Amino acid sequence: MSSYEIYLAVGVFVPLITFAFLAFFGHRLGKPLSGWAAVGGAFISLVLATITLIGWWGEVQSGTTAEMTANAARFHWADLGSIPATVGVKLDSLTVIMYFMVAFVSFWIFVFSIGYMSGHSDEIDGQCEYHRFFCFMSLFLFSMLGLVVASSLLFLFIFWELVGLCSYFLIGFYFDKKFASDAGIKAFVTNRVGDFGFLIGLMMVFFFLGTLDLDQAAVTFEKAAHLAGAAPVHDYSAFATQWLADNPELVGVVNEHAVTAAGLFTSPFTIFGAGLATIMGIGLFCGAIGKSAQFPLHVWLPDAMAGPTPVSALIHAATMVAAGVYLVARIFRLLTPEAQMFVAIIGCITLTITALIAIVQTDIKKVLAYSTLSQLGYMIFGLGVGAWIAALFHLMTHAFFKAMLFLGSGQVIEGCHHEQDIRNMGGLRKKMPFTCWTFFVGVLAIAGAGIPAVHFGLGGYFSKDEILAVAYERAYNWSGEGKRQEARGKREEATGNSTEMPAARAMLVSAAEHGHNHAAGGEHGHGHAAGHDGGHGDSPKLGIAAMVPKLPKWLFWLPIIIAYVTPFYMMRLWWLTFMGKPRNEEVYRHAHEIKLMYIPLVVLSVGTVFCSYLVFRPMLADAAPMAADAAVIVSIDGEAHHHSAQALSLTHEAGKDPHTALIGIVGFAYIVGMGLAWLIYRNGFEVSTKIRSLPVIRYVHTALEKKLYFDHLYEGFLVPAIQYVIAGICNLFDTYVIDLIANLSAKVTERFAAFSGRVLDARGIDGVVNGIADSAIDLGNAVRRPQTGLIRNYVLLAAGGAVVVVMGVLLVVW
């Protein structure tokens, strides 16, 4: 157990203490103080996260991270049946960096919140609720940090639900307003739908893999794939080898459960051609669909903007929605190629439709919400295509610039007195210069602006383009099909089953353990070891040798098109808000900027510009080998590698810089997109109104404005249909089961009552009571008779009595 684990664990619990403190004493602290208390808690977490990050950075440099990860302590918590549930810190670069990101963004959003809430009503039904806001924010921070450090799926799930609960509380913060409480409920219920799948996945993991520990589950899964013959080469990934060497006491358990788990691959049970192993992965991914608001459960996120803006920034842009992506990253080793394809398709659909919807939205927060959805789609898509590093890198950069964008929108909304409609804004740059230009940095970052030749750019320039580069590799330079067939043949041979199995349960090629990506990294002076010692060698191990299929072309081209749409709608938003002429004099006149609120904006924009590429990217590259079997890794200098290229005889041209490879396609997408937006919106809505009235576009526009009718579909069809079905089932159940039981029990009760009334009561209880009374009366009558009222009788009786007594005594004595 290293000190990092202690730092991280303490950092998790500090916000919990703040939460408890605010919950009990918050109302006494009053308006600004309780906010500062929450900031204090977040600050401690941030300090611990920073210490850990700096220390860990040193470990990354010296290449000792694998050792630290292996030595991370696991404590026995409880026994679930015969399976022990362990608790511990999942200590690797991803945890450290994610932890830091959450703590950092949260801290600055907390600071921002104080300024924001000072201008907002904090009374609900006449009661001051200011402390409640910070109370739940602290609870959220606790849950999110807990989620990040959780080493087992069980704890991950617990914190997962806690995070969802906090989201519900905070969306519905103004619960006296109908739309806010509705949005809270919608978010919560939609998430439940996803969590249902998550739970199924969790149960399958528990049942088949016999553990809820992330690492152990991954190793068991890999072993099971070998046992079932789903992987063509019987060799283990460096991760599994290392893990088994580090945990010799668990080898027996793993081997034992791998036999059961092999059923995941060999079971003939399928749903739409997906075997149990795939279903398990998809089930777990369902949780991410809900939490990261992916199609088709994306509908809750735009509505969640009903919460206060800092909440939108913290939860619904930077951290919580990223939890889904984080989950997929964590369970990456449990995903079969089919499951990964499913992930990629969901991500691609999400990023496409939500970006299109974002074009026509007029609420500043709604545009940002849809852009968040689109970016989350990119992350999920990235994970689906095997761009593990790139997707998480995008998560980090996105967290920064999206938090900043949301805080900027909060500043605008606050400064314009709760005006959220960009049609009423315009020209705000003069009133809020800081907000304007930090917002512009955010726009550039999300648009992926950069200069390809000199290797300089903001956020999305590296992360999004890297995802696209990997997608390009998968779509054009990949030839996994042959090996896929081979895998299938091998398995059939192994199982002696010649019938066509529904899907080749092939696994991703373990890529990361092959060390040959680092020569280039060293040349470019970044000098970190992105791989681990176990991987270096002339004959690279394949791990679970398995195939990821070649990507369909549309899965590459749709994200490329959307890469043009993203700068367009962001530029539209920024221009309409800050540039041009004021469209509403009233709003413009009152607009102002709040001092405390622009500090976080500046800090986050600096983070966006400098931090992400220099720190996050190398750290993620460090985490990748142990956390995932990513098929393609674009190393730090931007070169794309198939790590297992040689072993798999891939037809692949080595060494492609994503930006040189893609320069003709997306290299200048941001200029095109932003330029187009400028052309259309530079004079407000004049041009766009004309475009809108064009024949076909009109219908498209309406459809997009109505959010592609998803809400209508759900509210108008799905929910009523489900309600109808459920109502019908409930009705049948009511009529034939509940009523039957009720009637039966009524009959029984009636009979019993009759018996009890007529027999027990009338004869038993009443008989006893009356009998006592009657005997008392009889006794009274009997003893009344001698009471004649004549003294002589009494005397005689007394004398007679005395005589009797004396006679009795004499008799006894004799």
Next chain:
Amino acid sequence: MLTDMIGQPLDYYLAVGLTHYLVVSAALFCMGVFVMSTKRNAIGILIGVELVLNAVNLNLVAFSRYHAHSRLDGQIMALFIIVLAAAGAAVGVAIAMNYYKNHSSIDVDRGAQLQG
């Protein structure tokens, strides 16, 4: 005990002893009871009560004399009873007078209003 009394020499019967006192006492007691139970006159009943009490006194004194070996418990008890009898007689007479006021008679048989 009673059997001892049978078939004794004459001296045994003539010499005044405890038995004689007890016999007198018993006779007095019986007379008292008889008076109490036959008289309808309240004063008569009071006299019967006195007889019973004095029978008891006689018993106490006799037993004290013959069995208590120079201790005076019985005598003292008798004195108490005499005092209490006097007090009781006074109360009884007072009751009789009030009774007379209410009923214009001291016939106790007419005082049966409380009979259930």
